[in-house]
Amino acid sequence: MNLNNLIQSTNVLFLLLGAIMIFAMHAGFAFLEVGSVRRKNQINALVKILTDWAVSTVVYFLVGFPISYGISFIKPANELMATDMGFSLVRFFFLLTFAACIPAIISGGIAERAKFWPQVIAGAVFAGVLYPFFESLIWGQNSAVFQGFIKSIGGAEFSDYAGSVVVHSFGGWLALPAILILGARKGRYSKTKSNPIPISNVPFLALGSWILAVGWFGFNVMSAQNLGDISGLVAINSLFAMVGGILVALVISKNDPVFIHNGALAGLVAVCAGSNLYHPLAAFVVGGIASIIFVKGFTIETEVFKVDDVLGVFVLHGLVGSWGGIASGIFTHKIFGGLGGLSFISQLLGTFSAIAVALVGGSLVYLVIDKTFGFRMSASDEELGSDLSTHSLEAYPEESLGVMNSLDTYQENNLNVV
Structure with a gap:
């Protein structure tokens, strides 16, 4: 093996490890949702994330990656391996993990x-078409034109490292039309007050947060996409933003465990864009502000505007992600040690372009789905829970079985007494 082949194979391994770390983050998404919903909807959360991953893989391979980067894999395997030892294939896997984050x-x-x-179909459209279109403008084959336009106005290209x-932001703003079209869960709001629905399992929610936080270092650090460009600054900035999010949430939420674990994620969402350029203390501040946006924003969203965003994804990803894009135009400046x-103008333009594409595209897709397939479960299915109504299985069937056995024993004892 010559030196060039060794370097290429090392980069293949490097990017593969990053892809695997981000793939593991999808377990974090799953358990974050499992812990946040009621017990009658836990199986559905697990199956949704896994199914969306599988569908995203197929559509991004066949359609999305070619839209984003102009590379098609519809060719013999020997041609796929001929020039780069499969680096393009592994790069697809790595970037797939980003695309699959959207659903x-x-x-x-x-x-x-x-x-x-219907949501699986929407996720396929997003991962296969809409997200790759926007990805192509920022990172892919159409970036020269779009970034040139932004540079002509702001003086620099729009930068979003990870x-x-x-x-x-794109995923969070896509979610907003869906949340609004669906409306609130049954019983969540009455005419006079808000009725918060208790989450089922804080330990599962915390597990999801931990899995996401660990995998995030693959998300950010491996965005270098080759070993030669790896940056220790990205790793430490990610760490400090996460810590800033935790500590600020700890204080302003008065030690609420749900906000604390989501505060870590808020810091990590916000730091992605400028993680290669911040000073660690600036990253700490960006993460702390992101946590304030989430804690206060989620309260305003659900209690003032009465928008039933179960996990707060519009705030956590949409608003905080947008903050991350804009913040990198401020806190990466040399005056802050960056x-x-x-x-700043370019970061603002790039951020608002994502919001516009996501809102328009998301609204069109969900309105069509709602008018054709129907988007919301029936009242009876919602009351029963999506585990039984969709998957015909309970997350804790032994508990129902135990109740029935206890009832049978009670009836038998009563009959014996009679």
Whole structure:
């Protein structure tokens, strides 16, 4: 093996490890939702995330990746391996993990009342067409034109190193039309007051947060996409933003465990865009502000505007992701100890372009789905729970069995007494 082949194979391994770490994050999405919904909807949360992953893989391979980067894999395997030892294939896997985050993000906002198959279809459209279109403008084959336009106005290209805007903000703003079209869960609001629905399992929610936080270092650090460009600064900035999010949430939420674990994620969402350029203390501040946006924003969203966003995905990903894109135009400046080179105007333009594409595209897709297939579960299915109504299985069947056995024993004892 010559030196070039060794370097290429090392990059293949590097990117593969990053892809595997981000793939593991989807378990985090799943358990974050499992812990946040009621017990009668836990199986549905697990199946949705896994199904969306499988569908995203197929559509992104066949349609999405060619839209984003102009590379098709419809050719013999020997040709796929001929020039780069399969690096393009592994790069597809790595970038697939980003694309598949889109339906996983949306899933948490529409939980407990959305039909299963219509959302799978929506996720396929997003991962296969709409997300790749926007990805192509920022990172892919159409970036020269779009980034040139932004640079002509703001003086620099729009920078999003690891996807605060391209992935998180885009996914969160896609979720908003779905949440609004579905409406609130039955019983969530009455005419006079808000009736918060208790979550089922804080340990599962915390497990989801931990899995996401660990995998995030693959999400950010491996965005270098080759070993030669790896940056320890990205890793430490990710760490400090996460810690900033935790500590601020700890204080302003008065030690609420749900907000604390989501505060970690808020910090990580926000730091992605500028993680290669911040000073660690600036990253800490960006993560702390992101946590404030989530804690206060989620309260305003659900209690003031009465929008039933179950996991707060619009705020956590949509608003906080947008903050991450804009913040990188401020806190990466050399006056804050950063490396500089970004334009606030360009970051603003890139961020709002994501919002516009996501809102228009998401609204069209969900309105069509609602008018054709129907998007919301029936009242009886919602009352029964999506586990039984969609999957014909309970998450804890032994408990129901135990109740029935106890009832049978009670009746037998009473009959014996009689």
